[in-house]
Amino acid sequence: MDFSKKIINWYKNNHRKLPWRKNKNPYYILVSEFMLQQTKVSQTIKYYSDFIQKFPNLEKLAQAEEKEVLKVWEGLGYYKRAINLHFFAKKLREKSIGFFPKKYKELIKYKGIGPYTGAAIASICFDEVVPAIDGNFYRLFSRYLGIYNNITSILTKKIFRTLILKMMDKKNPGIFNQAIMDLGATLCTPKKVKCFLCPIKIDCFSFKNGTIYELPVKNIIKKSIKNRFFYYIFISNNSKKFFIKKRLNKDIWKGLYEFPLIESKKRLTLLEIRDKIWKKYKIFSENIIYQVKHKITNQILFIQFLNCKMIQSIQIKKSLNNFFLISYKKICNYPFPNPIILFLKNKKMI
DNA sequence: GAAACGTGGGA
DNA sequence: TTCCCACGTTT
Numbered sequence: 611m612d613f614s615k616k617i618i619n620w621y622k623n624n625h626r627k628l629p630w631r632k633n634k635n636p637y638y639i640l641v642s643e644f645m646l647q648q649t650k651v652s653q654t655i656k657y658y659s660d661f662i663q664k665f666p667n668l669e670k671l672a673q674a675e676e677k678e679v680l681k682v683w684e685g686l687g688y689y690k691r692a693i694n695l696h697f698f699a700k701k702l703r704e705k706s707i708g709f710f711p712k713k714y715k716e717l718i719k720y721k722g723i724g725p726y727t728g729a730a731i732a733s734i735c736f737d738e739v740v741p742a743i744d745g746n747f748y749r750l751f752s753r754y755l756g757i758y759n760n761i762t763s764i765l766t767k768k769i770f771r772t773l774i775l776k777m778m779d780k781k782n783p784g785i786f787n788q789a790i791m792d793l794g795a796t797l798c799t800p801k802k803v804k805c806f807l808c809p810i811k812i813d814c815f816s817f818k819n820g821t822i823y824e825l826p827v828k829n830i831i832k833k834s835i836k837n838r839f840f841y842y843i844f845i846s847n848n849s850k851k852f853f854i855k856k857r858l859n860k861d862i863w864k865g866l867y868e869f870p871l872i873e874s875k876k877r878l879t880l881l882e883i884r885d886k887i888w889k890k891y892k893i894f895s896e897n898i899i900y901q902v903k904h905k906i907t908n909q910i911l912f913i914q915f916l917n918c919k920m921i922q923s924i925q926i927k928k929s930l931n932n933f934f935l936i937s938y939k940k941i942c943n944y945p946f947p948n949p950i951i952l953f954l955k956n957k958k959m960i
Numbered sequence: 961g962a963a964a965c966g967t968g969g970g971a
Numbered sequence: 972t973t974c975c976c977a978c979g980t981t982t
Contacts, residue, residue: 646978646979647978647979647980648965648966648967648977648978648979648980649966649967649968649977649978649979650967650968650969650977650978652968652969653967653968685966685967686966686967687965687966687967687968688965688966688967688978688979688980689965689966690965690980690981691965691979691980694980694981721980721981722979722980722981723980724979724980724981725979725980726979726980727979727980744978744979745977745978745979763961764961800976800977801970801971801976830975830976831962831963833962833963860964861964861965862964862965862966863965863966864965904966905966905967906964906965906966906967907964907965907966907967908963908964908965909964909965909966947966948966948967962982963981963982964980964981964982965979965980965981966978967977967978968976968977968978969975969976969977970974970975970976971973971974971975971976
């Protein structure tokens with residue numbers, strides 16, 4: 611039995627039962643594949659059903675506002691994915707209702723659909739013979755074939771693509787792709803491999819040589835970590851409203867909402883914070899009422915929240931003219947970054 | 961080609 | 972606690 615036959619047989623009996631695998635509806639695969647970019651299956655499952663319930667099809671997604679889409683995405687990270695997915699739905703509706711690109715080469719023209727996602731959709735939904743090469747593929751094939759090239763280099767990626775294309779099952783490319791992913795996710799894992807259950811171990815280079823953990827090879831470039839100090843001002847009044855605005859800069863959390871902010875490269879004393887808040891917003895702030903350390907790849911955010919009583923005056927309105935007031939009841943309509951969610955939970959507002 | 965973009969889990 | 976790793980696309 612050849613490689614792809616063994617893989618497909620194994621898949622028939624051992625595949626994971628995932629919510630988006632109930633049929634080949636391209637919209638379901640599209641949503642799941644966007645969520646799965648840089649995200650584990652277990653985390654995706656928590657969001658997928660809510661997303662489909664809220665936006666059951668492309669048309670409903672296209673009609674939605676961006677902040678509704680981001681609200682369902684809240685906490686999942688890489689928020690640009692949600693914006694790109696929404697943009698994709700709107701773009702398709704411009705062409706004609708019901709249209710969905712079916713070819714790999716068409717799919718990867720859209721923002722947010724790269725070689726992996728394009729191939730996953732084209733193969734699973736439309737039976738195109740293209741490998742959906744994700745981290746599982748690099749791990750599994752480098753071990754199986756004994757490839758010691760650095761998998762982060764462009765040349766290696768091309769080599770993998772060529773080799774895998776030859777080994778693919780030409781009749782069931784979608785099943786083949788999903789089978790490799792499942793095998794990589796459940797048996798041929800980064801740690802604690804389960805070779806004893808593997809259907810292809812007898813031909814596996816690394817299994818035969820007892821060198822499973824040598825592969826895959828990747829060059830890890832250690833990057834310096836940037837510290838950032840965020841001071842959020844929670845300006846609330848008696849009628850249970852507070853100021854927020856949307857983050858627009860080319861920075862983290864684009865599209866999410868936040869309170870008025872003072873950012874600094876260094877830690878500030880309470881006096882310095884109050885001074886900066888006064889200079890920027892013409893507001894007297896009070897105390898630090900919550901703090902949280904938030905880590906992102908290559909960044910550590912030291913976030914403190916200050917409270918502040920709202921006094922009606924023309925000066926305040928001017929200095930906060932980019933901000934708008936929302937009531938506590940409307941919190942559920944706006945997407946916020948995780949640290950702000952933590953703050954709102956801590957203050958029992960959600 | 962390198963850096964940016966988030967979160968969760970395990971050692 | 973802290974560190975390290977896993978996970979695709981864009982610019």
